[in-house]
Amino acid sequence: MPSRTRPIEKFAQATAKCSTEAAAYGKCVFADYNGVHKDMCAKExxxxxxxxLAAAKKK
Incomplete structure (x- = not known):
């Protein structure tokens, strides 16, 4: 029986490949965490x- 990847495992693997982007987003939010508002860090x-999405598509 072939092993199936659970959705959370797929997400965890994708997350591990995006640490640079995650750090940039976190830094942007943290820069003004008391004044967070919609689309504040939209680019990040x-x-x-x-x-x-790209990492999740790759196996």
């Missing part, structure tokens, strides 16, 4: 999202 978030 989109880079992180794109990285996750």
């Amino acid at each position: 978030f989109m880079r992180l999202k794109d990285c996750y």
Whole structure:
């Protein structure tokens, strides 16, 4: 029986490949964490999202 990758495992693997993007997003949010508002770090978030999606598609 072939092993199946659970969704959380796939997410964890994708997350591990995007540490640079995650750090940039976290740094942006932390820079003004008392004044966080919608789309404050949209550019950094989109880079992180794109990285996750690309990493999740690769096996």
